[in-house]
Amino acid sequence: MLPIERQRQIIETLNLNGRVLVTELVKLCQVSQETIRRDLAQLEKKGLLHRSHGGAVIAQRSQGNSAGSKNALNEYELAFRQRMNENVQQKMQIAKRALDFISVGDCLLLDSSTTCWFLARQLPDIELTVLTNSLRVIQSLAAKSNIRTICLGGEYSERYEDFNGVVAEQPLREFLINKIFFSCSGFGKDGYLRESNENHAHLKQQMLLAAERKYLLMDASKFLRPSFARICHYRDVDFLITDHLKDRDLQQELAWNGVNVINCSQRPQAMQLINS
Missing domain, CATH: 1.10.10.10 (Winged helix-like DNA-binding domain superfamily/Winged helix DNA-binding domain)
Known part of the structure; x- marks a missing residue:
C-alpha cells in the first residue's frame, strides 16, 4: 500500500x-x-x-x-487514473459476469467507477441505451454504433474524469431506466455503502432512485472498508456481483434481506445476452 x-x-x-x-x-x-x-x-x-x-x-x-x-x-481520494490500476483482474471478472444480466434493448445507467468502465469496454455492440456521468465510459462506447450513449452532464472533474452536480441529476427523471450498475468506495460494518466524496454519494442516491434494478459491482477489497459519505444500505440493492465474499454470515444476511450475491468465479448457467 x-x-x-x-x-x-x-x-x-x-x-x-x-x-x-x-x-x-x-x-x-x-x-x-x-x-x-x-x-x-x-x-x-x-x-x-x-x-x-x-x-x-x-x-x-x-x-x-x-x-x-x-x-x-x-x-x-485516489484519482481515476490511480484506481483504474487497482485490482484489475478482479474488476475485469466482475464486469464480465455483469454482462450476463444485460439484455438487448435495455436502458442502462453506469456510474463513473472504474469497474463500470471495465464493463463499458466489454459491452458488445448491441442495441442498448446507456446513460452515464463518466467521460471514460463515453469514450469507450463511442465506437459502438448500436449503443446509444447519453451523457448526464454537470460539472466536470478532471480528477475523477466525470460529471456531477444538480445538472447531472436532472436527466435521471426523464428516462425509464431498466438497470443501474454501480460501485462504491466501501461496504461498512453498519451495512451501508459509502463513497469518499459526498457529491458522488448524492448523485448515486439519485441514480438508484431512478433505476428499476440495482446491481452493485464490488471487489472483495471493499468489504468492511470505511469511507466518508453514505450512499444507501445494502438492502436497497438487488444484486451484488463480487469476485469473492469470505464472510459466510454476511452472505447469509444478504440473502435474508433479498440481495442476490453473484460470485463471478462461478460459471453462469446461461448467457442472457446470447439468449436475448
Whole structure:
C-alpha cells in the first residue's frame, strides 16, 4: 500500500469513527507501528488530525478553514487514473459476469467507477441505451454504433474524469431506466455503502432512485472498508456481483434481506445476452 493510500485510509477511518488507535491502523494497513506514527505526524502537520497517546482523533475544523481542510482531504481520494490500476483482474471478472444480466434493448445507467468502465469496454455492440456521468465510459462506447450513449452532464472533474452536480441529476427523471450498475468506495460494518466524496454519494442516491434494478459491482477489497459519505444500505440493492465474499454470515444476511450475491468465479448457467 502506497503512503497516500495508507493515509487516505487513516482519514476515512477517522471520518467514520472520530478516533483511531495505532494498533488498529497497524492491523488495517499491514505495516509497522513506526510507519503509522510517521503517517500520523504528516497528517497532523496538515491539520487533519491530532495525535494522542496510542492513536489520533479527528481535527476540529472551524468554519473559516473548512474549505482548506476539504482540499487537503481530497489529496487522499485516489484519482481515476490511480484506481483504474487497482485490482484489475478482479474488476475485469466482475464486469464480465455483469454482462450476463444485460439484455438487448435495455436502458442502462453506469456510474463513473472504474469497474463500470471495465464493463463499458466489454459491452458488445448491441442495441442498448446507456446513460452515464463518466467521460471514460463515453469514450469507450463511442465506437459502438448500436449503443446509444447519453451523457448526464454537470460539472466536470478532471480528477475523477466525470460529471456531477444538480445538472447531472436532472436527466435521471426523464428516462425509464431498466438497470443501474454501480460501485462504491466501501461496504461498512453498519451495512451501508459509502463513497469518499459526498457529491458522488448524492448523485448515486439519485441514480438508484431512478433505476428499476440495482446491481452493485464490488471487489472483495471493499468489504468492511470505511469511507466518508453514505450512499444507501445494502438492502436497497438487488444484486451484488463480487469476485469473492469470505464472510459466510454476511452472505447469509444478504440473502435474508433479498440481495442476490453473484460470485463471478462461478460459471453462469446461461448467457442472457446470447439468449436475448
